[in-house]
Amino acid sequence: MNVLDVENVSASHNGALAISKISFNVREGDLLGIVGPNGAGKTTLFRAILGLQNYHGKIKLFGYEGSQYASLLPMVGYVPQKVSLEPNFPATVYDVVEMGLLPEKKLDRGAKLIQNCGCCWNRIFGESSKNSEKIEKALEIVGLESLRDRRISELSGGEQQRTFIASALVKEPVLLILDEPVTGVDMEVQNKFYSVLRKINKENKITIIWASHDLTAISDHATKVACMNRDLFFHGEKEEFFSNKDLMKTYSESAMQMHMHNHSHEV
Amino acid sequence: MSLDFLTYGFMQRALITGTAAAVCCAMVGLYLVLKRYSLFGDALSHMAFGGIALGYFLNVYPIWTATAVSVSAAMGITKLRKSTKISGDAAIAVMLSSGLGMGVILVSAAHGFTIDLFSFLFGSVLLTNMSDTLSFIGISCGVIVTLLVFRKPLLHFTFDEEQAKINGVPVEKLNYLFIALAAVTVIVTMRLVGILLISALIVLPxxxxMVMGKGFKKTMMISISLSVAATVIGIILSYPLNLAPSGSIVMTLVAMYVGTLLAKRAGLFSKKALAQEIS
Known part of the structure; x- marks a missing residue:
């Protein structure tokens, strides 16, 4: 069963076409790595899926559109590339993770819709976990237990990013969308994060879409790969992408072109 | 110093009304400050001034016209801001000047009012009568209860509007509700410190x-405590010293802010935080 169907989706960013007629689907349990140079439209695509961006075409969650799509959307965990924080915002790490929690009512409604289309939803934290237990466990997963009472604005970029990952996990997502989630995070935490990613993908069958520039990480951890630069020019098994030299060449050239394009704009 | 004056009815009404307004202001103010809307209260109070002038002009109870004008203006400006994409500070400037402009026109058209305009500009908490006190208590309770009921979605919406939207928080409706609450709070507070000093009560506590480095809940509790303490101290000091209560409330808040900054400089809060971390 497809968790996500993207059909002929086009969208603009700041008046310019950012993605053009993109179509692909994500199956239950996929760990899809999306690669593409800066400005390739990855974030615009994610924002369209999350209902934060106008688009043409069709996007379906578990085959649903419209109000049922909206009912399922809260069960999508999203970690953006960068969150701009008010410097003195008086929210602790615990407060921020707590914001991710969904009321049981919303989870039940979403779970029913998922079951109706023959799919299953596995909770990360177990059926009877209290909200406070979920928060503690999510903090443990990202290794932030000792910083739970610190203000988010006092933390380093990497620690903030881990807090947002915990906030996305605590909602017990059915789909996780991660936009370059480990940018600015040290190697040790990166490795821990990847092992968590694989664990929740394998054990809890959580479908994950993950944008990254790190081809090694994609090759090590993803099960499928999509490659885009405004258009989608590959979507399939990881092995196929990495063994196809022509594709790798096209990706490198496309990345280089985009780099030159951005550079000429800067000049 | 004898505290006999505390037994006077007008003093008790002033303290009760002041406390109610102080709690509302601190609660609404925290979200406003965090959303970088610190001067929104000022703009609303100027609109309310226009509303009060309209009430006197039409011979209607001015609090109701002030509420209607500031709530509808606040909603209108929010919509205008969205549709024309003008910046927040420009939207506030539009509200502020149009409210005052409307008030001045109405005052001049009526060739001045018999009421003391000065009391609306700088507050007149000692003149609060029983019916005002009761309606202010009722309105304040409504604002406080609504803020408590919606505290979690409001915090999420203030912290990260997009994530709140993904989580199914009805962001737009919540925004309108919050703006209406802010407008009502301004009406209640206007009697306490006047149109020109409202921002102080919204921003300073x-x-x-926030300087003290605590989490959201504690920050709000501290803010409410400071706001109530400054209001009570300001009103009590104003009587024997024969000062304007609004001025003494605001200056007490300023003193608290400066004191806290000095304490922070002396390392008071960071030492505590460090000690906590080590333990």
């Missing part, structure tokens, strides 16, 4: 408590 919150930026003072």
């Amino acid at each position: 919150n930026i003072t408590s």
Whole structure:
């Protein structure tokens, strides 16, 4: 069963076409790595899926559109590339993770819709976990237990990013969308994060879409790969992408072109 | 110093009304400050001034016209801001000047009012009568209860509007509800410190408590405590010293802010945080 169907989706960013007629689907349990140079439209695509961006075409969650799509959307965990924080915002790490929690009512409604289309939803934290237990466990997963009472604005970029990952996990997502989630995070935490990613993908069958520039990480951890630069020019098994030299060449050239394009704009 | 004056009815009404307004202001103010809307209260109070002038002009109870004008203006400006994409500070400037402009026109058209305009500009908490006190208590309770009921979605919406939207928080409706609450709070507070000093009560207790480096709940509790303490101290001091209560409330808040900054400089809060971390 497809968790996500993207059909002929086009969208603009700041008046310019950012993605053009993109179509692909994500199956239950996929760990899809999306690669593409800066400005390739990855974030615009994610924002369209999350209902934060106008688009043409069709996007379906578990085959649903419209109000049922909206009912399922809260069960999508999203970690953006960068969150701009008010410097003195008086929210602790615990407060921020707590914001991710969904009321049981919303989870039940979403779970029913998922079951109706023959799919299953596995909770990360177990059926009877209290909200406070979920928060503690999510903090443990990202290794932030000792910083739970610190203000988010006092933390380093990497620690903030881990807090947002915990906030996305605590909602017990059915789909996780991660936009370059480990940018600015040290190697040790990166490795821990990847092992968590694989664990929740394998054990809890959580479908994950993950944008990254790190081809090694994609090759090590993803099960499928999509490659885009405004258009989608590959979507399939990881092995196929990495063994196809022509594709790798096209990706490198496309990345280089985009780099030159951005550079000429800067000049 | 004898505290006999505390037994006077007008003093008790002033303290009760002041406390109610102080709690509302601190709570609404924290969200306003965090959304970078610190001067929104000022703009609303100027609109309310226009509303009060309209009430006197039409011979209607001015609090109701002030509420209607500031709530509808606040909603209108929010819509205008969205549709024309003008910046927040420009939207506030539009509200502020149009409210005052409307008030001045109405005052001049009526060739001045018999009421004391000065009391609306700088507050007149000692003149609060029983019916005002009761309606202010009722309105304040409504604002406080609504803020408590919606505290979690409001915090999420203030912290990260997009994530709140993904989580199914009805962001737009919540925004309108919050703006209406802010407008009502301004009406209640206007009697306490007047149109020109409202921002002080919205901003000062919150930026003072934010300096202390606590989480959201504690920051709000500290802010409410500071706001109530400054209001009570300001009103009590104003009587024997024969000062304007609004001025003494605001200056007490300023003193608290400066004191907290000095304490922070002396390392008071960071030492505590460090000690906590080590233990």
